[in-house]
Amino acid sequence: LLGVTHFFGFSMVLLLAFFMNSFGDGAAWPRKASGGSGGDQLHGLLMAVAFVFLQGEALLAYRVYRYNVKILSKLIHAALHTVVIGMSATAFAVIILTKNASKNPHFSSIHSWIGLSVLFIYATQYTFGLMTFLLPCAPLKTRARMLPVHRLVGAACLAIATCQCIVGFVQVVNWGGVSCFGTLSCKNRMEYVANVCMMTMIIYSAMVIVLI
Amino acid sequence: LLGVTHFFGFSMVLLLAFFMNSFGDGAAWPRKASGGSGGDQLHGLLMAVAFVFLQGEALLAYRVYRYNVKILSKLIHAALHTVVIGMSATAFAVIILTKNASKNPHFSSIHSWIGLSVLFIYATQYTFGLMTFLLPCAPLKTRARMLPVHRLVGAACLAIATCQCIVGFVQVVNWGGVSCFGTLSCKNRMEYVANVCMMTMIIYSAMVIVLI
Ligand code: HEM
Ligand code: HEM
Ligand code: HEM
Ligand code: HEM
Ligand SMILES: O=C1O[C@H]([C@@H](O)CO)C(O)=C1O
Numbered sequence: 001l002l003g004v005t006h007f008f009g010f011s012m013v014l015l016l017a018f019f020m021n022s023f024g025d026g027a028a029w030p031r032k033a034s035g036g037s038g039g040d041q042l043h044g045l046l047m048a049v050a051f052v053f054l055q056g057e058a059l060l061a062y063r064v065y066r067y068n069v070k071i072l073s074k075l076i077h078a079a080l081h082t083v084v085i086g087m088s089a090t091a092f093a094v095i096i097l098t099k100n101a102s103k104n105p106h107f108s109s110i111h112s113w114i115g116l117s118v119l120f121i122y123a124t125q126y127t128f129g130l131m132t133f134l135l136p137c138a139p140l141k142t143r144a145r146m147l148p149v150h151r152l153v154g155a156a157c158l159a160i161a162t163c164q165c166i167v168g169f170v171q172v173v174n175w176g177g178v179s180c181f182g183t184l185s186c187k188n189r190m191e192y193v194a195n196v197c198m199m200t201m202i203i204y205s206a207m208v209i210v211l212i
Numbered sequence: 213l214l215g216v217t218h219f220f221g222f223s224m225v226l227l228l229a230f231f232m233n234s235f236g237d238g239a240a241w242p243r244k245a246s247g248g249s250g251g252d253q254l255h256g257l258l259m260a261v262a263f264v265f266l267q268g269e270a271l272l273a274y275r276v277y278r279y280n281v282k283i284l285s286k287l288i289h290a291a292l293h294t295v296v297i298g299m300s301a302t303a304f305a306v307i308i309l310t311k312n313a314s315k316n317p318h319f320s321s322i323h324s325w326i327g328l329s330v331l332f333i334y335a336t337q338y339t340f341g342l343m344t345f346l347l348p349c350a351p352l353k354t355r356a357r358m359l360p361v362h363r364l365v366g367a368a369c370l371a372i373a374t375c376q377c378i379v380g381f382v383q384v385v386n387w388g389g390v391s392c393f394g395t396l397s398c399k400n401r402m403e404y405v406a407n408v409c410m411m412t413m414i415i416y417s418a419m420v421i422v423l424i
Contacts, residue, residue, distance in 0.1 A: 110382060110407045114414070156418065163375035170322060170379050174386055195322045202326070206368065 002063060005211060008204040013053050015197035020045040023172070023190045031101065039098025044168050046091035050084045051118070051161040052201055056208040058084065059154060063211055078134055081126055088119065111167045118160055125153050155209050162205040166198050214275060217423060220416040225265050227409035232257040235384070235402045252310055256380050258303035262296045263330070263373040264413055268420040270296065271366060275423055290346055293338055300331065323379045330372055337365050367421050374417040378410050 020027045020041045027041040058080035062073045099106055107116065132138045132146050173194050232253045270292035274285045311318055318324065344350045344358045385406050 108403075110378065110385075110410050113407055113411060114378075152422070159371055160414070163378060166322065166326075166375060166379055167382050170382055171386065173322075174383065191320075195325055198322050199325060202372070210364070 001207070001211065002060070005060070005204060005207040008200050008207065009053055009056060012197060012200040012204050013049060015193060015200060016045060016048050019190065019193045019197055023194070039094050039101065040172055043091045043095040043098065044165070044172060046087050046094065047168070048165045048201070050087035050091065051122075052158070052165055052205055054080050054084050054087070055158055055161065056205060059158065059208055059212050074133065078130070081129070085123070085126060088122070092119065109171070111164065111171060114160065114164050114167070118157065118164055121153065121160075122157055125150070125157060151212070155212065158205050158209060162201060165201060169194055169198055213419070213423065214272070217272070217416060217419040220412050220419065221265055221268060224409060224412040224416050225261060227405060227412060228257060228260050231402065231405045231409055235406070252307065252384060255303045255307040255310065256377070256384060258299050258306065259380070260377045260413070262299035262303065263334075264370070264377055264417055266292055266296050266299070267370055267373065268417060271370065271420055271424050286345065290342070293341070297335070297338060300334070304331065321383070323376065323383060326372065326376050326379070330369065330376055333365065333372075334369055337362070337369060363424070367424065370417050370421060374413060377413060381406055381410055 023041065027038055027045050058077050061077040061080065064073075096106070107113065128146070129150060132143055132150070138146075173191050235253065270289050273289040273292065276285075308318070319328065340358070341362060344355055344362070350358075385403050
C-alpha cells in the first residue's frame with residue numbers, strides 16, 4: 001500500500017511538472033516586463049510539490065522508516081517539513097511578485113484567504129513541533145499530551161492544502177475563460193493533463209491520510 | 213462546541229441562499245429559452261445544502277441525540293442521508309439540463325470528475341449502510357467489522373464534498389473572467405459574500421469531522 005501511495009505521489013509530480021511547463025506560457029520567474037506571466041504556474045508548481053508531495057512524504061516518514069531508530073524518522077520528518085517551509089516561502093514570494101507585476105489586487109479571492117490560513121496553521125504547527133518534539137525542552141508528559149493534536153492538525157493541513165491546490169489549478173485552467181472547455185477546443189487537451197494530475201493528487205493525499 | 217458547529221452550519225446556509233439568489237441571474241430551474249441561465253446556481257445551492265449541511269447534520273446525529281435510544285439516532289442519521297440522496301439527485305438533474313440548454317459539453321472539468329466520484333462513493337456507502345446497519349440481515353460481527361470503514365468513508369465523503377463545493381463556487385464566481393476580482397469592480401462585492409460563505413463551510417465541516 002505504501003508502494004502504491006508512492007507510485008501516485010511520483011506520477012503526480014511528473015504530471016505536475018509537465019503540465020506547468022507546457023500550459024500557456026509555462027512556469028517562469030515573474031518579471032515586470034512580462035506582466036508577471038508564468039509566475040502563477042511557478043507558484044503552483046512549487047506549492048503543490050511542497051505542500052502535497054513533500055508534506056505527504058514527511059508524514060509517511062514514521063511509516064517508511066519504521067524499522068530504523070526513532071530519531072532517524074524524526075529527523076527526516078523535521079527535515080522534509082523544513083524544505084516545505086522553504087519552498088512554500090519561495091512560492092509565496094513568487095505569487096506576490098506576479099500580482100505586483102500584473103497589477104492585480106492582493107488577497108481578494110477565496111484561494112488567497114485559504115492560502116494565508118494554511119500558511120499560518122502550517123507555520124504554527126512547525127514551531128510547536130520543533131519545540132515540543134525535537135528540542136529537548138518539553139517533558140514527556142507535554143509530548144504525550146500534544147501528540148494527538150499534532151497528528152490531527154497535521155492531517156487537516158494536508159487535506160486543506162490538497163483542496164487549495166485544486167482550487168489554484170481550476171483558476172489557472174479557467175484563466176482564459178471557460179470557453180475552451182465549453183467548446184472543447186483546448187489546444188493539445190492540456191486541461192485533461194491537469195485533471196488527471198489533480199485526481200492523482202487527491203488519491204495520493206487520501207492514501208497518506210489513511211496510512212498515518 | 214456542538215452549538216458553535218451548528219452556528220457555523222446555519223450561517224453557511226443563510227449566506228449560501230443569499231449569495232445564490234443575488235449573484236448574477238440568481239438561482240432558477242434551467243430552461244432552453246434562457247440558455248440554462250440560473251441552473252448552475254440552483255445546482256450549487258442544492259448540492260451545498262445537501263452534501264455539506266445535511267450530510268454534516270446526519271453525521272452529528274449520534275452526537276446530538278446521544279441521550280436518546282440508539283435506534284432514534286440511527287433513524288435520523290438514515291433519514292437525513294435519504295434527503296441528501298434526493299436533493300443531490302435533483303441537483304444533478306439540474307446541472308445536466310443546464311449544460312444541455314447552454315450546449316456545453318458534459319464531464320470535461322475536474323469539478324465534474326470529482327463530482328461523479330463523490331456521487332458514486334456516496335451511493336455505495338448509502339447502500340452498504342442501509343443493508344449492514346438498518347435492515348436486520350447483517351449479523352453483529354459484520355456490523356462491528358464494517359463500522360470503522362463506514363466511519364472513514366463517511367468522513368472522507370464530507371471532506372471531499374466540501375472541497376468540491378469550493379471548486380464549484382470558484383467556477384461560478386470566476387465565470388465572467390477574473391477581471392472583476394482583478395479590478396475590484398465587482399458589483400456589490402457579492403464575491404466577498406461567496407468567500408465568507410466558503411470559509412464558514414470549511415469551518416463547519418472541519419468541526420463536524422473533529423466531533424465525530
Ligand atoms: C497549499 C498550496 C497553496 C497555497 C498555500 C497558495 C497560496 C496562495 C496565496 C496566499 C495567494 C494570494 C497572493 C496574493 O493575493 O497576493 C495565491 C494566489 C494564487 N495561486 Fe496559490 N497557493 C497554493 C497552491 C496553488 C496552486 C497549486 C496553484 C495553481 C496550480 C495556485 C495558483 C494561484 C493563482 C493563479 C493565484 C492568483 C489568483 C488568486 O489570488 O486567487 N496556487 N496562492
Ligand atoms: C520540525 C517540526 C516537527 C517535529 C519535530 C515533529 C515531530 C513529530 C513527532 C515526534 C511525531 C510522532 C510520531 C509518532 O510517535 O508516531 C510526529 C507525527 C506527525 N507529525 Fe510532526 N513534527 C514536526 C512538524 C510537523 C508539521 C509541520 C506537520 C504538518 C503540518 C506535522 C504532521 C505530523 C503528523 C500528521 C504526524 C502523524 C504521523 C504518523 O503517525 O505517521 N509535523 N511529528
Ligand atoms: C458535492 C457537491 C457537488 C457535486 C457532487 C457536484 C457535481 C457536479 C457534476 C457531476 C457536474 C457535471 C455536470 C455535467 O458535466 O454535465 C457539475 C457541474 C457544475 N457544478 Fe457542481 N457539484 C457540486 C457542488 C457544486 C457547487 C456548490 C457549485 C457552485 C456553487 C457547483 C457548480 C457547478 C457548475 C458551475 C458546473 C458546470 C461546469 C462544470 O462542469 O464544471 N457545483 N457539478
Ligand atoms: C441508510 C444508510 C445508513 C445507515 C443505516 C447508517 C448507519 C450508521 C450506524 C449504525 C453508525 C454507527 C454509530 C455508532 O455506533 O457510533 C453510523 C455512523 C456513521 N455513519 Fe452511517 N449509516 C448510513 C449512511 C451513511 C452515509 C451515506 C454516510 C456518509 C457518506 C454515513 C457516515 C457515517 C459516519 C461518518 C458515521 C460516524 C459518526 C459518529 O460516530 O458520530 N452513513 N452510521
Ligand atoms: O518526542 C516524542 O514525543 C512522542 C511521545 O514520546 C509522546 O508520548 C514521541 O513518539 C516522540 O518521539
